[in-house]
Every structure is written in C-alpha cells, then in structure tokens.
Amino acid sequence: MAGILFIISAPSGSGKSTIVNELRKQVTGIDFSISYTTRAPRGSEEDGREYHFCNRADFERMIAEGAFLEHAEVFGNLYGTARHSLEDARKQGHDLLLDIDVQGAAQVRQKMPEAVSVFVMPPNPKVLRTRLRNRSRAEGQVNEAELYRRLSEASKEIENYTGYTYILVNDILDRAVAQLEAIVRAERYYRNSEPIAVRSRRVLEVAAACRQSNSQERLKPVLEAFGIGPDSNQQQFNFEEDPDED
Numbered sequence: 001m002a003g004i005l006f007i008i009s010a011p012s013g014s015g016k017s018t019i020v021n022e023l024r025k026q027v028t029g030i031d032f033s034i035s036y037t038t039r040a041p042r043g044s045e046e047d048g049r050e051y052h053f054c055n056r057a058d059f060e061r062m063i064a065e066g067a068f069l070e071h072a073e074v075f076g077n078l079y080g081t082a083r084h085s086l087e088d089a090r091k092q093g094h095d096l097l098l099d100i101d102v103q104g105a106a107q108v109r110q111k112m113p114e115a116v117s118v119f120v121m122p123p124n125p126k127v128l129r130t131r132l133r134n135r136s137r138a139e140g141q142v143n144e145a146e147l148y149r150r151l152s153e154a155s156k157e158i159e160n161y162t163g164y165t166y167i168l169v170n171d172i173l174d175r176a177v178a179q180l181e182a183i184v185r186a187e188r189y190y191r192n193s194e195p196i197a198v199r200s201r202r203v204l205e206v207a208a209a210c211r212q213s214n215s216q217e218r219l220k221p222v223l224e225a226f227g228i229g230p231d232s233n234q235q236q237f238n239f240e241e242d243p244d245e246d
Helices: 016-026 056-064 083-091 102-111 125-138 144-163 173-192 197-210 216-225
Strands: 005-009 030-032 068-074 077-082 095-099 116-121 166-169
Touching (some): 005 016, 005 102, 005 173, 016 030, 016 095, 030 083, 056 068, 056 077, 068 102, 077 083, 077 102, 095 102, 102 144, 116 144, 116 173, 125 144, 144 216, 166 173, 166 197, 166 216
Parallel strands (some): 005 095, 030 095
Antiparallel strands (some): 068 077
C-alpha cells in the first residue's frame, strides 16, 4: 500500500490537536509526524510527544542540512517537519499525518501536489476566543496581548482555506472527528482500493460533503463572521469581550 500524505492546518485554538488525537484512536495505519520547534514547552507538553523542542541554532543547522520537508516561522518561533517522517511511514506502509501551519502546508503542497489537505475552522470568533482563553488558563497564564495577536492572525490564516482539498468546521467535536475519519477512509478507498465494507456509501458521502467545492453554503456564515469574502466587505470582526463572558 502506498502511503498517503495528509496535511491538516488550522488557526491556533481551532481544536485541531484534539481532532487529530481522537482520529488516531480510531484509525490504524496512520503515523503522526512530530514537528520540531524552537518554542518552549507549554503546560504538560513533553519533548518527543507533542514536539521535538530545540534551540534556534540547532534548528537552523537542520535547515542548512536539508533535514526538513517544510519549515516556517510562526509567532516568532520556528517549526519544521523532518523529511525522515515521511520516509519512515512509507517503509511501514503507513499513511502520514502532518499537523502544520498554512506556510508549511503551502510548501508541502508545492513539493507533493498529491497530498490530501484538510483545513479546520472554528465556527466564529467568539468560540475561538473562548477556546484560546481556556487553553491559556489551563497552561497557567492568560496573556491578553498574545491572545489578541492570535485572534488577529486567525482571519489571515482562514483566508488560505481555498488551497485545501477538504474543509472542516469544528463546532461539534464528534462530528468533526467523524468527518476527518471519513476523509481518511475515502482517500484510502479511492487511492488504494482499501475496503470500507457496508459503511462505504455513507463514508464516501460524508467525505464528499467536506470537499471545499461542496462546502460553500456551510462556510458562508463562518467566513462572514471572520470578515472574509465578498459578502462581508472584509469587515474587521470584533475581538472585544461579550458582556456575559467570564
């Protein structure tokens, strides 16, 4: 079986990591590439589990050696995917899932246009703000300047959704996980003729509904909420707290 490369991207706080973790519990034969980063660990993160943490000098040395399939700077920190991740997965006959930002995804799609790309969106700015604040609280600190910066960056990242094959709107976690699972199984069916038994028709229907070309009605209110698209006139969305929000 030829390994399929899956790319998943999302603005910070969209719930992407949770979706990926749930997928990996339900689908076998898919490896997860652990990225390298120069940022410091957060909360309970461990080296070699969430990321390979390294200093900038070591990261730049790896760049010079051509060790990365892609790399990018995000919020002042460097992130990269090691080339050997894809090679190792394919030796095992496994698919590989890359959790990377829009810059890295663009690099990978250019080098490997056959990759399957998935973009995860939060349903609206209020939900995104709440998720970011809750995550910051869980990590023991809420930096309002950092929170505002990530919110400001979210709409810029979402504008890149047109470069992705599939779009997920993470308003209900279980549904988003089921949709990502359907995408993986559908792509295996089409590319490798992997059977999906009696569920085949439903799985293929769910995956097809998530294709960008079939998602415009679903995406319209999300894009408008973030001030993106012709109907929104590129209005700036509101970052201010709602009166009833803690």
